[in-house]
Amino acid sequence: MSDATEPWLIVGLGNPGPEYAANRHNVGFMVADLLAERIGGKFKRAQKAQAQVVEGRMGPPGPENRRVILAKPMSYMNLSGGPVTTLRDFYKVPTDHVVAIHDELDIDYGTLRLKLGGGDNGHNGLKSMTKAMGADYHRIRFGIGRPPGRMQVADFVLKDFSSTERKELGYFVDRAADSVECLLAEGLERAQSAYNS
Numbered sequence: 001m002s003d004a005t006e007p008w009l010i011v012g013l014g015n016p017g018p019e020y021a022a023n024r025h026n027v028g029f030m031v032a033d034l035l036a037e038r039i040g041g042k043f044k045r046a047q048k049a050q051a052q053v054v055e056g057r058m059g060p061p062g063p064e065n066r067r068v069i070l071a072k073p074m075s076y077m078n079l080s081g082g083p084v085t086t087l088r089d090f091y092k093v094p095t096d097h098v099v100a101i102h103d104e105l106d107i108d109y110g111t112l113r114l115k116l117g118g119g120d121n122g123h124n125g126l127k128s129m130t131k132a133m134g135a136d137y138h139r140i141r142f143g144i145g146r147p148p149g150r151m152q153v154a155d156f157v158l159k160d161f162s163s164t165e166r167k168e169l170g171y172f173v174d175r176a177a178d179s180v181e182c183l184l185a186e187g188l189e190r191a192q193s194a195y196n197s
Helices: 024-038 081-091 124-133 153-157 163-186 188-195
Strands: 008-012 051-058 066-073 098-104 112-116 138-143
Touching: 008 024, 008 081, 024 051, 024 066, 024 098, 024 138, 024 153, 024 163, 051 081, 051 163, 066 081, 066 163, 081 098, 081 124, 098 124, 098 163, 112 163, 112 188, 138 163, 163 188
Parallel strands: 008 066, 008 098, 098 138
Antiparallel strands: 051 066, 112 138
C-alpha cells in the first residue's frame, strides 16, 4: 500500500500537434493544461521520456498537499504506455498513484466516471498503458458520447467538439480537474460519490 508522501503522476491522454488540439480525443490534454495552470506551472519537455511535464504540489497546505507530476505523452495516443511507464519509473510513482484522464465513448457528453483498474474498453491510450504497466492505475473517464448516425468512431474522436458541446466544455473540463484534486486529497470513494454521475 502506498502512503501519502509518495508522488502522483497525472496523465492527460491525447495526440500532440495543433491539428489535434481541440479534438474530442484530446480532452485529457485539456484537463492537464488546466491543472498545470492551477498549480502555476508550464509544461516543459521531459528529459527522460517522450512527454511534456510539470512538477508541483496540489491541494491545500497540510496533510492533503500532494507532490504531483502532470504529464502529456507526446508519442501519439496508441503509444502512450511507453512515456507513461518511463515517467512512472523515473519519478518512482506507485502504479496506483498514476491517474489517466481520457475521453470515453460509452458515457454521455460531460459525464465523469472515476475508477481504479479495469479494462480499456477499446481505448488505444489505455490499451497501451495497461500493456506497459498493468491495469492498476486510476482512470478519470470523460464522456464524449457515441458518434452520430454511421460516423466511424475513429473519425468522431478525431473531430473537434461541436459548437453546442463547446458551450459547456469549459465547465466540464473544470469539473474534471476538480475531480483529480478531490481524488488526491480525499481518496477514490469520496471523489466517486462527488463526481460520478
